[in-house]
Amino acid sequence: MARPVSIEVWNPNGKYRVVSTKSMPGTRWINLLVQQDCRVEICTEKKTILSVEDIIALIGNRCDGVIGQLTEDWGETLFSALSKAGGKAFSNMAVGYNNVDVNAATKYGVAVGNTPGVLTETTAELAASLSLAASRRIVEADGFMRAGLYDGWLPHLFVGNLLKGQTVGVIGAGRIGSAYARMMIEGFKMNLIYYDLYQATRLEKFVTAYGQFLKASGEEPVTWKRASSMDEVLQVADVISLHPILDKTTYHLINKERLSKMKKEAILINCSRGPVVDEEALVEHLKQNPMFRVGLDVFEDEPYMKPGLADMKNAIVVPHIASASKWTREGMATLAALNVLGKIKGYPTWSNPNQVDAFLDENSPPPSACPSIVNAKQLGLPVSKL
Numbered sequence: 001m002a003r004p005v006s007i008e009v010w011n012p013n014g015k016y017r018v019v020s021t022k023s024m025p026g027t028r029w030i031n032l033l034v035q036q037d038c039r040v041e042i043c044t045e046k047k048t049i050l051s052v053e054d055i056i057a058l059i060g061n062r063c064d065g066v067i068g069q070l071t072e073d074w075g076e077t078l079f080s081a082l083s084k085a086g087g088k089a090f091s092n093m094a095v096g097y098n099n100v101d102v103n104a105a106t107k108y109g110v111a112v113g114n115t116p117g118v119l120t121e122t123t124a125e126l127a128a129s130l131s132l133a134a135s136r137r138i139v140e141a142d143g144f145m146r147a148g149l150y151d152g153w154l155p156h157l158f159v160g161n162l163l164k165g166q167t168v169g170v171i172g173a174g175r176i177g178s179a180y181a182r183m184m185i186e187g188f189k190m191n192l193i194y195y196d197l198y199q200a201t202r203l204e205k206f207v208t209a210y211g212q213f214l215k216a217s218g219e220e221p222v223t224w225k226r227a228s229s230m231d232e233v234l235q236v237a238d239v240i241s242l243h244p245i246l247d248k249t250t251y252h253l254i255n256k257e258r259l260s261k262m263k264k265e266a267i268l269i270n271c272s273r274g275p276v277v278d279e280e281a282l283v284e285h286l287k288q289n290p291m292f293r294v295g296l297d298v299f300e301d302e303p304y305m306k307p308g309l310a311d312m313k314n315a316i317v318v319p320h321i322a323s324a325s326k327w328t329r330e331g332m333a334t335l336a337a338l339n340v341l342g343k344i345k346g347y348p349t350w351s352n353p354n355q356v357d358a359f360l361d362e363n364s365p366p367p368s369a370c371p372s373i374v375n376a377k378q379l380g381l382p383v384s385k386l
């Protein structure tokens, strides 16, 4: 028998039982569920990452839907348990869902939600922060000050790279990659080269228009190029930021061979998923190329770092905080809860999961729809006409 897992309960007499595997920021998500007759159970276990067994215990014998986290392994075992308990809905509190076996969920008739859009700008801002911190060696310089080593201005002290006029390379120019590109282009007047399976038309139009604006103001215009291969981006760009989804096509996209194609003084940023980079090869590359710098929000074996990474002065490492702004995290919780609620209530799916603002407006009730269900088509769910 599974051991009991500690929980906190809201609206004990609610008709539908919804479980959240973690406490999530804000209260709007709880209020929305409670107002719609849900009993909400929030896991209060101290351990950070729940095991499959812990989650099975939380699901119990009757459960209508679960809100889960990107650290959890949502595969055959959990979807089978959820389906047996009568559950029809699961939502990750994340846009990425590489921790979810969507085919298994579909097999058991469970809808899988995610939370796009609300974290686009916040995540892009962290990628931009890491780009700046790496180019201007901010973390190294901060450590130097705190160690009491500063004894006066020197011409060579912590000299870094100027971004203006350099080339920013984006791999995966979707929502976050495009938002990051705009920040670096508009903020620092960098030129763009990008690689994606699809054309980023809106981004291209933005760079063209911004280039024309700069030219009309007597400044050097910015330029863009859609690369025909990823290697072209690696060879040309001074700062490269990774924003693809994680799947079998992007696993170890950056490996030893590809690292060797980058400029010796390039900067690599990863705010996507750790396994997109072969982290062992990266540590070796950082050792061999002291002027190469990296900014990492995600790690191959999270929460661990590969041996040697923590010792590298040319690496900046932060603990998967790219989406960690209050507005975004509360919004993610709201979207995840509304995905689960919408499926329980039999609502249709929202027609444009890239445009979810209507669900986030605190001053008006959310639309009667599921904001984003990734297997909606496979499950034959109707699309909202709102």
Ligand SMILES: NC(=O)C1=CN([C@@H]2O[C@H](COP(=O)(O)OP(=O)(O)OC[C@H]3O[C@@H](n4cnc5c(N)ncnc54)[C@H](O)[C@@H]3O)[C@@H](O)[C@H]2O)C=CC1
Pocket (backbone or CB within 6 Å): 095, 096, 097, 116, 117, 119, 123, 171, 172, 173, 174, 175, 176, 177, 195, 196, 197, 198, 243, 244, 245, 246, 249, 250, 271, 272, 273, 297, 298, 320, 321, 322, 323
């Ligand atoms: N570090 C963090 O806290 C966060 C990480 N993420 C990660 O960022 C990812 C992207 O999020 P969004 O921009 O919202 O998704 P998105 O779906 O809008 O963008 C992903 C882009 O990657 C492209 N892509 C897919 N396979 C590719 C390949 N083999 N080569 C090049 N491009 C490829 C797609 O065509 C798409 O344009 C998420 O899946 C998630 O894993 C997202 C939010 C926060």
Ligand SMILES: O=C(O)C(=O)CO
Pocket (backbone or CB within 6 Å): 070, 093, 094, 095, 096, 097, 119, 320, 321, 322, 323, 324
């Ligand atoms: O939404 C995601 O995919 C995350 O990584 C959360 O920050």
